[in-house]
Amino acid sequence: QVEGVAHSSFRRLSGREKKEMQKEILSLLGLPGRPRPHPPLRPPSSAPLFMLDLYHAVSSEDDDGPGLGFSPEVVSHAALPTLSTHTPPLGTVVSEADTVMSFVNLVEQEKDLLQPRPYWKDFRFDLTPLPQGETVTAAEFRIYKTLPVGWRANRTLHISVYEIQREKRYRDPDLALLDMQSVPTGQEGWLAFDVTSASNRWLLNPRSNLGIRLYVETEEDRSLSAGWVGLVGRRGPRSKQPFMVTFFRASQAPCRPPR
Amino acid sequence: AVRHNNPRKKKPKHDLPHPNRPGIFDQNHASSGRQGCKKHELYVSFSDLGWRDWVLAPTGYSAYYCDGECDYPLSSCMNATNHATIQALVHLLKPNEVPKACCAPTKLSPISVLFYDDNNNVILKKHRNMVVKHCGC
Helix, strand or coil: CECCECCCCEEECCHHHHHHHHHHHHHHHCCCCCCCCCCCCCCCCHHHHHHHHHHHHHHHHHHHCCCCCCCHHHHHHHCCCECCCCCCCHHHHHHCCCEEEEEEEEEEEECCCCCCCCCCEEEEECCCCCCCCEEEEEEEEEEEECCCCCCCCCCEEEEEEEEEEEEECCEEEEEEEEEEEEEECCCCEEEEEECHHHHHHHHHCHHHCCCEEEEEECCCCCEECCCCCCECCCCCCHHHCCEEEEEEEECCCCCCCCC | CCCCCCCCCCCCCCEEECCCCCCCCHHHHHHHCCCECEEEEEEEEHHHHCCCCCEEECCEEEEEEEECECCCCCCCCCCHHHHHHHHHHHHHHCCCCCCCCCCCEEEEEEEEEEEECCCCCEEEEEEEEEEEEEECC
């Protein structure tokens, strides 16, 4: 019924018409079709929550009409409050992005705490192949910091993230500093590290993806374990597990057949 | 149609206006004079399509179409969208004689989708200038 009047002109869709309708919507949205996750594991929900915020931020821009850029505050608020002061200009990166991908953390290993310092933690992500005709404009490694127990709140932690460039047997690997931030011990929230340069290399040459290494130090340069200061890993709550997010932009205006 | 009594789960019914009938407001049109050209929304829910476990957002897709009587009497048996296409064409040929069509699209809008891929990664895809949401009606 439409506006209270029964319409005989309506009819049931045939199976073929339903298939055609679904195919049209999939094509219009550029969706490949139902994924076949292998292995079917329950992924952490931290990335989907972040991406859902991004989606709503982007869609509200769609409704406002073209050319309305984003102020970083709008997006950083929408994209979960982060502690970091060094977050790249997320606003323009998001509104100009054609594709945003979040990657589930595959491998996570930590130095044995019985070994001599410095302590470190490695994270490696499975980067899906580069979307056709698109380049990386920004990439972030996001990790959640909770309140550590038994620490004075006003101390400062220096957290640095390195790219593992070459592994060596029985020696420390070659590292390249990507980003570093100083964070009060007593604060909680998401930390966003800029790993754009590394992700560019990984996507162009997947074999060079050896992951990233995270260090934590006090003001007196004393190395600490990530877990001691409240940095959540893969065994933490699903909504707070670490992930990586990469923003892409089409190299040239993507030409799709007019609909 | 003969109802098949197979035990298959009853699928939600998609009711669409019949493409060949003049318009869904036909009864109103006959009784209360001309029904002006109006934009309509046709919403398909992704829950009905069983996609909600891999398409995180949006929850469905809205298609828009125009229906009703255009002011300019090109031909009464055309539906409004076809009428707009023809009238827009004729207007280009004779801009002084034939007015612009009211329900021709005035802007192309982007559309975004958030979904899981095969590796459980979440992807946000934005397509610029992809759908028509705005027309002259």
